[in-house]
Amino acid sequence: MQAVEIRPDVYWVGVQDPELRTFDIIMRTENGSSYNAYLVRGEKNALIDTVKAKFADEFIERIKAIMPIENIDYLVLQHAEPDHAGAVEKILELNPEMTVVAHPNTVEFLHEILNRDFKYKRVGNGKELDLGGKTLHFISALLLHWPDNIYSYLKEEKILFSGDSFGSHYADERLFDDIIGDSFMHDFAYYYDKIMHPFKKQVYATMTKLEGLEIEMICPAHGPLLRKEPQRYIELYRKWSEPLPAREIPKIVIVYASAYGYTTLLKDKIIETMSRLGDFEIRCYDLESVEYARILADLEDACALLIGSPTINKDAPSVVWDFLSRLSPVVHQQLVAAAFGSYGWSGEAVLNIEKRLLTLRMHVVPGLRVRLKPDGAKLKEAEAFAERLVEAIQEKRKNIPNIFLPIFSDIREGKEEAGTGNMREYVSSDLIVYWYPDKCIHDTNCFVNLPEVFAPEKRPWVNLKGADPVAIMRNIDNCPSGALQYSIPETSSIPAEFTGGKGLRKDYRKQK
Numbered sequence: 001m002q003a004v005e006i007r008p009d010v011y012w013v014g015v016q017d018p019e020l021r022t023f024d025i026i027m028r029t030e031n032g033s034s035y036n037a038y039l040v041r042g043e044k045n046a047l048i049d050t051v052k053a054k055f056a057d058e059f060i061e062r063i064k065a066i067m068p069i070e071n072i073d074y075l076v077l078q079h080a081e082p083d084h085a086g087a088v089e090k091i092l093e094l095n096p097e098m099t100v101v102a103h104p105n106t107v108e109f110l111h112e113i114l115n116r117d118f119k120y121k122r123v124g125n126g127k128e129l130d131l132g133g134k135t136l137h138f139i140s141a142l143l144l145h146w147p148d149n150i151y152s153y154l155k156e157e158k159i160l161f162s163g164d165s166f167g168s169h170y171a172d173e174r175l176f177d178d179i180i181g182d183s184f185m186h187d188f189a190y191y192y193d194k195i196m197h198p199f200k201k202q203v204y205a206t207m208t209k210l211e212g213l214e215i216e217m218i219c220p221a222h223g224p225l226l227r228k229e230p231q232r233y234i235e236l237y238r239k240w241s242e243p244l245p246a247r248e249i250p251k252i253v254i255v256y257a258s259a260y261g262y263t264t265l266l267k268d269k270i271i272e273t274m275s276r277l278g279d280f281e282i283r284c285y286d287l288e289s290v291e292y293a294r295i296l297a298d299l300e301d302a303c304a305l306l307i308g309s310p311t312i313n314k315d316a317p318s319v320v321w322d323f324l325s326r327l328s329p330v331v332h333q334q335l336v337a338a339a340f341g342s343y344g345w346s347g348e349a350v351l352n353i354e355k356r357l358l359t360l361r362m363h364v365v366p367g368l369r370v371r372l373k374p375d376g377a378k379l380k381e382a383e384a385f386a387e388r389l390v391e392a393i394q395e396k397r398k399n400i401p402n403i404f405l406p407i408f409s410d411i412r413e414g415k416e417e418a419g420t421g422n423m424r425e426y427v428s429s430d431l432i433v434y435w436y437p438d439k440c441i442h443d444t445n446c447f448v449n450l451p452e453v454f455a456p457e458k459r460p461w462v463n464l465k466g467a468d469p470v471a472i473m474r475n476i477d478n479c480p481s482g483a484l485q486y487s488i489p490e491t492s493s494i495p496a497e498f499t500g501g502k503g504l505r506k507d508y509r510k511q512k
């Protein structure tokens with residue numbers, strides 16, 4: 001296949017991969033895929049993305065038919081995943097002077113892929129690259145679906161190069177949606193579901209950023225180029241990622257398996273007790289007969305998940321593990337969770353499930369294990385277990401980040417990005433937040449769960465006015481690397497019972 005001039009001086013130079021049958025381990029790709037890369041010619045020339053390593057030679061030949069690799073000034077890398085960064089090594093071998101233009105995280109990841117130095121220029125939201133007659137304007141698309149994605153908008157041609165967003169795994173040399181027809185729409189939706197939906201909050205926010213942008217063509221990194229009513233694709237992403245309305249009545253999902261009905265008896269008692277203690281919408285599923293998709297849909301706006309399982313051969317049975325494997329910390333970490341079950345002699349199931357729930361970063365309430373048939377005193381234990389759960393659910397609802405507590409932070413002017421060496425300091429009268437960039441592992445917990453406070457694209461990137469200090473502390477407690485920490489100044493009005501947490505600076509006492 002030849003390079004295709006999709007607009008004056010803008011070329012598709014990607015690769016079709018019709019034989020591909022699985023992608024990223026997690027997707028079936030019956031229609032193959034493509035790795036779309038683009039070349040933009042101005043007074044300077046920019047390549048946008050590359051292809052999988054095994055197609056590097058084909059890719060390079062395609063570019064060479066337009067211009068020598070030595071004439072390319074910039075490589076705009078919109079995301080460092082190897083399906084788009086795989087040919088960077090060969091391209092830079094041919095032209096070591098080429099400057100990689102990318103988000104700082106992409107630059108960092110690319111260093112770990114190439115394992116050597118290269119010329120680079122870091123860009124972020126709102127920055128532009130002037131090619132002389134052609135201008136690329138960058139839009140942050142962090143977490144769609146890595147912590148490094150950016151879009152590039154070619155102003156003169158009104159083209160949005162969107163990286164993985166709006167992609168489909170669909171190989172077709174005809175390239176354009178208006179020629180191909182709607183046959184790829186199933187793949188477009190499936191791609192959204194598998195790659196983007198876990199980050200639906202960020203998808204929705206990013207679609208809002210695109211409002212008001214005149215777009216005549218969307219050029220994604222996989223599948224057809226979208227020039228037939230491009231807005232309809234944006235509308236689909238917006239619709240699919242729309243937040244569900246807030247629930248007044250909390251929803252609890254209970255899933256269970258039970259061979260002889262003993263675990264079922266526990267489940268019934270738990271439901272009965274919870275219903276007595278509060279107004280809950282309880283959805284209950286037998287794991288042996290339900291489609292996991294139904295449970296996952298229900299979990300989207302649930303506040304708690306309970307898992308009932310007997311112990312079978314020193315473990316939970318495979319239906320339980322299969323279900324647990326469908327859960328993800330990216331999507332489900334906000335849930336209150338607990339396990340319960342009947343067992344005969346060793347009873348490992350509940351403990352093993354709890355370990356999994358902890359790795360899913362859920363708020364885990366200690367589980368309930370009962371030997372064989374629950375009756376009398378054993379059912380009382382189930383009742384007490386349900387009471388603890390209700391308490392935990394109510395407590396968690398009180399602590400949802402961003403609830404309003406009557407504590408106000410006043411930011412001291414000029415102190416926001418103070419700090420020494422590799423530490424930044426953000427100060428309010430209630431809270432001091434420290435950030436150690438070198439420790440950050442881009443886990444994304446901070447800005448995914450509290451975007452009003454942590455906004456990597458802004459300076460200062462920490463805004464202590466964005467939420468109440470307790471919500472900020474609880475968020476920092478979940479920073480897995482210790483890159484974010486806090487201490488409590490003497491002026492703080494935060495009640496003492498809220499101040500201890502994993503994120504509290506170890507030398508906090510010395511500061512007082």
Ligand SMILES: Cc1cc2nc3c(=O)[nH]c(=O)nc-3n(C[C@H](O)[C@H](O)[C@H](O)COP(=O)(O)O)c2cc1C
Pocket residue numbers: 257258259260261262263264309310311312313314315342343344345346347348371372373
């Ligand atoms: C095939 C099989 C293997 C089992 N393995 C274990 C085991 O390794 N450890 C244990 O504590 N109980 C084991 N049990 C006992 C069950 O956990 C116990 O019967 C439990 O009460 C079943 O609860 P249910 O009727 O809700 O399924 C096993 C039961 C079966 C049928």
Ligand code: SF4
Pocket residue numbers: 439440441442443444445446447478479480481482483484
């Ligand atoms: S939560 Fe911690 S490790 Fe993760 S991105 Fe934020 S600062 Fe970095």
Ligand SMILES: [Fe+2]
Pocket residue numbers: 079081145164
């Ligand atoms: Fe990707």
Ligand SMILES: [Fe+2]
Pocket residue numbers: 081083084164221222
């Ligand atoms: Fe990709």
